[in-house]
Amino acid sequence: xxxxxxxxxxxxxxxxxxxxxxxxxxxxxxxxxxxxxxxxxxxxxxxxxxxxxxxxxxxxxxxxxxxxxxxxxxxxxxxxxxxxxxxxxxxxxxxxxxxxxxxxxxxxxxxxxxxxxxxxxxxxxxxxxxxxxxxxxxxxxxxxxxxxxxxxxxxxxxxxxxxxxxxxxxxxxxxxxxxxxxxxxxxxxxxxxxxxxxxxxxxxxxxxxxxxxxxxxxxxxxxxxxxxxxxxxxxxxxxxxxxxxxxxxxxxx
Amino acid sequence: xxxxxxxxxxxxxxxxxxxxxxxxxxxxxxxxxxxxxxxxxxxxxxxxxxxxxxxxxxxxxxxxxxxxxxxxxxxxxxxxxxxxxxxxxxxxxxxxxxxxxxxxxxxxxxxxxxxxxxxxxxxxxxxxxxxxxxxxxxxxxxxxxxxxxxxxxxxxxxxxxxxxxxxxxxxxxxxxxxxxxxxxxxxxxxxxxxxxxxxxxxxxxxxxxxxxxxxxxxxxxxxxxxxxxxxxxxxxxxxxxxxxxxxxxxxxx
Numbered sequence: 001x002x003x004x005x006x007x008x009x010x011x012x013x014x015x016x017x018x019x020x021x022x023x024x025x026x027x028x029x030x031x032x033x034x035x036x037x038x039x040x041x042x043x044x045x046x047x048x049x050x051x052x053x054x055x056x057x058x059x060x061x062x063x064x065x066x067x068x069x070x071x072x073x074x075x076x077x078x079x080x081x082x083x084x085x086x087x088x089x090x091x092x093x094x095x096x097x098x099x100x101x102x103x104x105x106x107x108x109x110x111x112x113x114x115x116x117x118x119x120x121x122x123x124x125x126x127x128x129x130x131x132x133x134x135x136x137x138x139x140x141x142x143x144x145x146x147x148x149x150x151x152x153x154x155x156x157x158x159x160x161x162x163x164x165x166x167x168x169x170x171x172x173x174x175x176x177x178x179x180x181x182x183x184x185x186x187x188x189x190x191x192x193x194x195x196x197x198x199x200x201x202x203x204x205x206x207x208x209x210x211x212x213x214x215x216x217x218x219x220x221x222x223x224x225x226x227x228x229x230x231x232x233x234x235x236x237x238x239x240x241x242x243x244x245x246x247x248x249x250x251x252x253x
Numbered sequence: 254x255x256x257x258x259x260x261x262x263x264x265x266x267x268x269x270x271x272x273x274x275x276x277x278x279x280x281x282x283x284x285x286x287x288x289x290x291x292x293x294x295x296x297x298x299x300x301x302x303x304x305x306x307x308x309x310x311x312x313x314x315x316x317x318x319x320x321x322x323x324x325x326x327x328x329x330x331x332x333x334x335x336x337x338x339x340x341x342x343x344x345x346x347x348x349x350x351x352x353x354x355x356x357x358x359x360x361x362x363x364x365x366x367x368x369x370x371x372x373x374x375x376x377x378x379x380x381x382x383x384x385x386x387x388x389x390x391x392x393x394x395x396x397x398x399x400x401x402x403x404x405x406x407x408x409x410x411x412x413x414x415x416x417x418x419x420x421x422x423x424x425x426x427x428x429x430x431x432x433x434x435x436x437x438x439x440x441x442x443x444x445x446x447x448x449x450x451x452x453x454x455x456x457x458x459x460x461x462x463x464x465x466x467x468x469x470x471x472x473x474x475x476x477x478x479x480x481x482x483x484x485x486x487x488x489x490x491x492x493x494x495x496x497x498x499x500x501x502x503x504x505x506x
Contacts, residue, residue: 002467204422245342
């Protein structure tokens with residue numbers, strides 16, 4: 001019987017720039033008695049960004065005229081808008097006081113993934129997405145392997161809104177060692193054929209699943225998913241970049 | 254420690270119109286030794302639709318002039334397009350030989366969720382979404398309770414494509430007994446605050462997770478998810494209707 005199990009790591013401390021995230025993760029796993037081998041380690045973007053120092057002080061940001069105009073119209077902090085614009089390749093849509101942006105990586109999400117730091121003492125600080133989230137995932141995987149000799153797949157997850165549906169789900173913005181997209185084109189299913197399903201966004205499904213494994217108000221930024229061996233690969237693979245729809249194939253950009 | 258477990262039910266036979274799906278599910282669970290109490294039972298839309306007789310023979314469909322025009326331009330079967338149009342409140346977008354439709358329920362998805370039957374002997378048959386998927390979920394829940402005296406939550410899942418991202422993920426088109434949307438507005442998170450995350454689409458996350466629990470080419474249309482007790486409710490609740498973004502709040506319709 002196919003059995004999948006999700007276990008939240010409990011002992012990861014608050015992360016600061018320069019922290020060795022791989023070490024903090026494997027130490028927490030060891031303390032919890034969770035073996036990382038063969039699993040998929042899903043970790044929140046925010047702690048990855050913090051460890052990588054992807055933080056910016058609002059106080060030092062000088063907003064452009066464009067940022068000032070948008071902020072005034074939407075009743076927002078122009079310095080925050082300035083950082084969002086800097087992180088964006090372009091604004092896809094604007095409305096309901098939100099900028100839906102295409103980030104420099106090619107993700108489409110609210111405010112280019114720029115978030116207020118959730119440490120209350122750092123209220124004046126913004127957290128940016130990692131520069132290269134697939135690279136971040138690869139480094140985390142390599143760091144765990146260097147310490148423990150095992151190579152779990154790694155998924156870096158962030159909460160994105162969706163067109164047409166309410167609420168957010170976690171998606172993979174970075175990945176290493178996991179099949180991100182399971183292709184079904186031309187493959188018969190159990191009954192013969194299925195016209196509509198062409199590929200399954202496995203890494204996004206794993207990210208969404210992991211989000212159920214922890215309470216958002218807990219300090220559990222990492223979840224191990226077991227039982228997905230068929231999607232875990234020895235090589236790091238194409239990463240979450242494979243999940244970004246090219247602009248020219250996108251009907252909603 | 255928070256632990257979530259997913260178990261695919263293995264013994265559900267091929268479904269035909271009029272089948273008692275609740276009975277087939279709880280019999281399969283009993284045979285597998287899977288206790289349904291307190292879990293979330295995730296079941297594929299296709300088997301629900303089949304049990305409810307939401308099937309239509311292509312041979313009997315007379316395509317409208319509009320269906321003929323669209324089908325000719327896209328190289329498709331005009332009878333198939335006709336059924337898609339009948340199931341749609343409107344076509345949101347057309348391109349890449351796909352119609353992105355708003356269904357009569359208010360879902361936005363490719364081809365209004367109309368799928369070719371995947372039983373090879375029924376190649377001339379289309380499967381439609383259930384008339385009232387939340388009602389289907391409630392009936393399935395009630396049927397299980399009547400037989401076993403336990404009330405697992407029920408989620409009816411279908412694979413939807415997304416704007417901006419490649420691949421499909423399963424989402425909840427029907428639900429009973431689960432909090433579909435976990436509201437975070439005004440609730441502090443573990444560190445203080447989080448501007449971007451306002452609500453988590455729990456039922457969609459559960460659907461996406463369950464899809465990992467079975468191979469698409471296996472005959473496993475139902476997966477039990479355990480460990481989500483905090484989202485399982487005694488009453489059936491608002492269902493997956495709560496996840497449909499109202500048209501007037503949607504920037505991409």
